[in-house]
Amino acid sequence: MNNKKAGSKIKSSWDTKLFNIIGYTLVAFFSLSCIIPFYLVLTGSFTDEKWILTKGYSFWLTRESFSLEGYKTVFRTPQTILSAYGVTVFVTVVGTVLAILLVTMTGYVLSRQDFPWKNGFSFFFFFTTLFSGGLVPWYLLCTQYLHFKNHLFALIIPGAFSVWNMIVAKSFMKGIPNELVESAKIDGAGDFLIYYRIMMPLSKPMIATLSLFTALGYWNDWYNCMLFISDDRLYNLQYTLQNLLKSAEFITKIAYEQGRSVASVPSESMKLAMTVVAIGPIIMLYPFLQKYFVKGMTIGSVKG
Amino acid sequence: MKAKQKKNIPKRSFIKDVKKNRTLLLMLLVPVSMTILFCYIPMPGVIIAFKKYNYMDGIFGSPWVGLENFQYLLISKKLWQLTRNTLLYNIVFIFFGTVTEVAFAIILNEMMHLKFKKIAQSFMFLPHFISWVVVATIMLNIFGDHGVLNQIMNSLGLENYNIYAYENAKSWPIVMVALKIWKSTGYGSVVYLAAIVGINPEINEAAKIDGANIWQRIWNITIPCLKPTIIIMTLLAVGGIFRGDFGMFYQLVKGQHLLETSDVLDTYIYRVMMSSSNMGWSAAAGLYQSVLCFITINTVNFIVKKVDPDYSLY
Numbered sequence: 001m002n003n004k005k006a007g008s009k010i011k012s013s014w015d016t017k018l019f020n021i022i023g024y025t026l027v028a029f030f031s032l033s034c035i036i037p038f039y040l041v042l043t044g045s046f047t048d049e050k051w052i053l054t055k056g057y058s059f060w061l062t063r064e065s066f067s068l069e070g071y072k073t074v075f076r077t078p079q080t081i082l083s084a085y086g087v088t089v090f091v092t093v094v095g096t097v098l099a100i101l102l103v104t105m106t107g108y109v110l111s112r113q114d115f116p117w118k119n120g121f122s123f124f125f126f127f128t129t130l131f132s133g134g135l136v137p138w139y140l141l142c143t144q145y146l147h148f149k150n151h152l153f154a155l156i157i158p159g160a161f162s163v164w165n166m167i168v169a170k171s172f173m174k175g176i177p178n179e180l181v182e183s184a185k186i187d188g189a190g191d192f193l194i195y196y197r198i199m200m201p202l203s204k205p206m207i208a209t210l211s212l213f214t215a216l217g218y219w220n221d222w223y224n225c226m227l228f229i230s231d232d233r234l235y236n237l238q239y240t241l242q243n244l245l246k247s248a249e250f251i252t253k254i255a256y257e258q259g260r261s262v263a264s265v266p267s268e269s270m271k272l273a274m275t276v277v278a279i280g281p282i283i284m285l286y287p288f289l290q291k292y293f294v295k296g297m298t299i300g301s302v303k304g
Numbered sequence: 305m306k307a308k309q310k311k312n313i314p315k316r317s318f319i320k321d322v323k324k325n326r327t328l329l330l331m332l333l334v335p336v337s338m339t340i341l342f343c344y345i346p347m348p349g350v351i352i353a354f355k356k357y358n359y360m361d362g363i364f365g366s367p368w369v370g371l372e373n374f375q376y377l378l379i380s381k382k383l384w385q386l387t388r389n390t391l392l393y394n395i396v397f398i399f400f401g402t403v404t405e406v407a408f409a410i411i412l413n414e415m416m417h418l419k420f421k422k423i424a425q426s427f428m429f430l431p432h433f434i435s436w437v438v439v440a441t442i443m444l445n446i447f448g449d450h451g452v453l454n455q456i457m458n459s460l461g462l463e464n465y466n467i468y469a470y471e472n473a474k475s476w477p478i479v480m481v482a483l484k485i486w487k488s489t490g491y492g493s494v495v496y497l498a499a500i501v502g503i504n505p506e507i508n509e510a511a512k513i514d515g516a517n518i519w520q521r522i523w524n525i526t527i528p529c530l531k532p533t534i535i536i537m538t539l540l541a542v543g544g545i546f547r548g549d550f551g552m553f554y555q556l557v558k559g560q561h562l563l564e565t566s567d568v569l570d571t572y573i574y575r576v577m578m579s580s581s582n583m584g585w586s587a588a589a590g591l592y593q594s595v596l597c598f599i600t601i602n603t604v605n606f607i608v609k610k611v612d613p614d615y616s617l618y
Binding site for chain 1: 316321325327328329331332334335337338341342343344345346347348349350352357362363364365392407411412414415417420421423424425426427428429430431433434435437438440442444445450451452453456486490517518519534550551555558570572573577583586587594595597598601602611617618
């Protein structure tokens with residue numbers, strides 16, 4: 001392919017055609033492989049348990065294979081799922097608000113040109129991304145000394161202050177003209193007022209993106225729940241789903257609560273129904289939020 | 305960072321500075337104390353790696369055992385196995401991840417059909433936004449006993465294939481890499497797409513007039529222009545090469561017998577810590593990982609600084 005000299009129109013268009021065929025095929029194939037598993041989970045959750053066990057999952061739902069049994073089992077004893085939803089929503093909302101406040105405040109202070117210790121503090125925060133004591137000392141601190149076990153704090157606090165997000169906030173705020181701060185100061189505004197009335201409104205795109213990522217992180221979190229929570233009333237959605245997948249224990253519990261034999265619980269379709277319940281809000285909101293996620297990638301790449 | 309403020313009034317007293325900046329300092333109070341509490345206070349805790357930890361005596365009361373924990377990890381060949389798995393997985397992830405991300409970014413950029421492009425992109429992003437727990441369900445849905453794969457196998461008259469069985473432990477690396485690419489390619493390509501959009505369109509126009517076809521333009525213009533981005537992104541990924549993706553390995557791998565090919569440092573540290581057989585082993589592996597990470601990230605930063613100081617971390 002190296003030295004095709006003659007750049008005749010026919011040839012180049014033939015090359016473009018070939019490229020397009022390969023390109024469109026690859027993209028179509030890959031994007032289908034991304035979406036089909038979700039579709040399969042959705043149809044599977046509506047499929048009759050016996051149908052799954054004898055004939056397997058089917059791509060198309062038919063009248064014979066359709067069943068709501070999976071969802072019925074999930075919602076028959078709604079305490080489990082409702083409390084999990086409650087925990088997840090509460091943690092997501094409170095955690096995101098807290099995280100954004102902390103991250104933007106720190107970013108604002110460190111972006112201030114006239115703050116005398118900005119380099120020192122920047123290094124103080126940044127160093128934690130380079131070296132850490134590891135999981136064991138951190139875990140012992142949280143459980144033995146701070147008594148995080150079975151407390152909602154344990155789900156909120158560890159993810160609340162992210163140095164990376166702080167750096168994004170800082171570099172975004174550095175891009176806001178310093179004259180605004182100066183003139184506000186001359187007008188007699190205090191440091192907090194400048195943050196609250198000038199920096200925050202001007203940082204809306206950055207705040208939107210960071211909020212989305214933080215909220216998504218909280219929504220998808222199961223790690224902190226696994227480490228610190230053993231009381232099943234405080235389980236969040238993802239952890240409930242994980243338990244459902246991991247153990248027969250959960251099935252036994254459902255069977256016991258609903259007064260039926262273990263064998264009669266539609267475990268396969270219930271797992272999928274539970275998955276749909278857990279990712280539902282993300283998928284629903286996804287088309288509207290997608291552009292912010294994409295923006296986030298480019299905001300994040302601005303270095304400070 | 306370069307211009308240190310030296311124009312200030314010659315006599316600057318610390319107390320005056322504090323007073324003047326009290327609001328700003330107050331705003332830093334919570335983040336700083338959180339960082340001290342959760343990041344700096346645990347750091348001396350690495351001494352557990354040199355102790356036989358028990359809950360009764362706590363971190364400082366437990367007896368010292370010197371390097372015994374590390375010796376155990378070395379002699380049992382655990383350290384070697386974990387390091388090998390973590391490294392190999394990450395190297396493969398980085399390599400194939402970069403190749404697919406760049407390839408899709410180039411293809412998406414050349415696409416003329418905008419509606420198709422948009423829909424395809426939003427499909428490709430989707431896996432990035434779900435947790436590994438959900439990916440585990442999807443995997444079960446595909447590879448499980450009644451899963452899609454076995455259905456296809458059955459309809460072709462082949463025997464059931466159980467990926468969770470011991471004899472199939474070898475196929476795990478492939479599945480892992482496939483899933484990793486599946487989850488991160490769509491979103492990862494955004495960085496490269498942004499870089500391609502930044503290429504001066506005049507170069508391409510000139511090449512077109514000179515008769516370069518689309519392959520030649522990609523090979524001689526787009527890829528060379530992407531080179532700095534590719535190098536930087538790869539180096540940054542290399543900085544975390546000793547950090548395994550805990551969520552992925554923990555959620556997807558089910559069964560002790562699969563650990564030989566799919567146990568990474570992070571999962572081992574967690575498992576040993578939770579089984580509480582010996583905290584010291586876990587802490588030793590953790591310290592080993594932290595030190596390796598520290599060394600690699602500093603080395604990488606040093607190299608990045610040489611390549612392009614704008615991208616260096618610090």
